[in-house]
Amino acid sequence: MPKAYVFTRYGGPETEALVDVDRPAPGPGQLLVAVRVAGVNPVDWKLRTGYRRPGETGEREFPAVLGNEVSGVVEEIGEGVSGFAVGDEVFGNTAAGGYAEYALLPAAVTAHKPAALSFADAATLPVAAATAYDGVRQLALPAGATLLITGAGGGVGAAAAQIARAFGLRVVGVASEGKREFVQSLGAVHVPSGPDLAPRVRAVAPAGVDGVFDLVGGEVLAEAAGLLTDRTKLITAGAPEPTVADLGGARVARARTAAVLDAVAELVVKGDLDPHVTRTFPLERADEALRAIEEGHALGKIVIEVAR
Template sequence: MTQAYVFTRNGGPETEALVELPERPAPGPGQLLVAVRAAGVNPVDHKIRTGFSRPGAPAPHFPVVFGGEVSGVVEAVGPDVTGFAPGDAVFGSAATGGYTEDTLVPAGNAAHKPDALSFTDAATLPIAAATAYDGVNQLDLPPGATLLITGAGGGVGVAAAQIAIGRGLRVVGTASAGKKDFVESLGVVHVTPGPDVAARVRAVAPDGVDAVFDLVGGADLEAVADLVKDRTKLISAGDHATAERLGGQSVRRLRKAEVLDEVAKLAVSGVLRPYVTGTYPLERAGEALRAVEEGHIQGKIVIEIGA
């Protein structure tokens, strides 16, 4: 039996439940069975519950276990797996959900957890930090350039700001007034979103910005699009359709172990602080998800599981 937090159909929080799954998953070719120690909570988790799916994704088979990023200990390896063995501490992207005691992780989307990195901090890296890393690499800005991040106070935004500042970029970030002190502590020039946001950005960046890394989408993205002249330097991890309509692009996720290794190095070196601002046990996973879904958190929320 494996305990897991699931949704039983598409919809709202009323579809969620903490359940006992009848058996642990068995690792197939190229997979690791991982005893989960921590699982990161991301906005995409509640979006998938409502019916959001990426192009080409298979139809859900209910109940669906929430979560995509985990850290833990390898319990077993499937056929054709090299470089991992039972007992290894790892982190990566879960194939069968993260809010659970046991999950499957593709070996190609897993990396060894450095001893200097806690399981809790490592669980923030596979989606949030890796998305930030891929996006900053995709923009490929020179030192001294100005990057605007919409939604700079959330998990991806906080990671992107730190990675960009570590590369010598000037970062302007939109975030609610309640997150002003937090984002400024990262070295970000804070701007409040909402009506006339473009004017407020221009007040701190009179020549416009060299790139936009969007994590909000919709009207928020449309409001700042004209601040960047080269629309190939407008990318979004929050609203692919709007970004492409405006002449921009989606963040190109590499989903490789090499990226995980790099973000782990940044975390160990102190360039990238995970900023875990809340932890919850598995039995309170619903509260963790609400905190992210309501949009009031700063940094990352993590569910801690097991020993």
């Protein structure tokens, strides 16, 4: 039987297990994909604790497979799906988990993998890079404007910095001192994280910032908001909608389309976006991959290699 890494109830790491599962069958509008690589993201462990995405309803069925993005090869095609064939190399968001040998993908949020894009890089794009792309596009800042990114050392932050640079923006990235060199390698000006953020940002951006892409929330979001004259240029993927709305901003509006996946894949192929896959784990060590993200010290992206 195929293997999958699951959580058996809401809670901590003690709820996780590598188990045998039935091979899933694609429903209408779905693809069954033999997974090559699965991306690892903070939302994975948050969902395990009982977190619900904005607008998400319904009860989760257990055991629930962890993971939200994969790359792989199409094995079966569900009813009503066009534009894909068995054997196609693809990547996209999962319908019911991705830390597994097989995953179901909604065809609407699945894209063909360019030959020049590795399976590992492709698996990192549907969550972090697509969120970053949606956010930078949402801000719609003109070339030459200055964008402040909080949490610039993580998966979304690193992608956002590079995408913003590709769009002609100046980027100021907030991250820990230990991530200084990494943030600078993205083409951003590094500002150390910590209390009293605003003066440190003003020291490197005396004219102020034109937009804020927040990935941290809390006091960091509040301080960053104070650096803006136009609060409509404040977006967050790190705080709830009511919190950012009180500050005059908004959550990142996710497009969740194959067109966005095509766009970020093209940026990688062109050399404008490096997903920075820093660590790779086999499926049997999925727990280690998730702990690295949950502890909050990962640089760039971590992936799980399911099959070669």
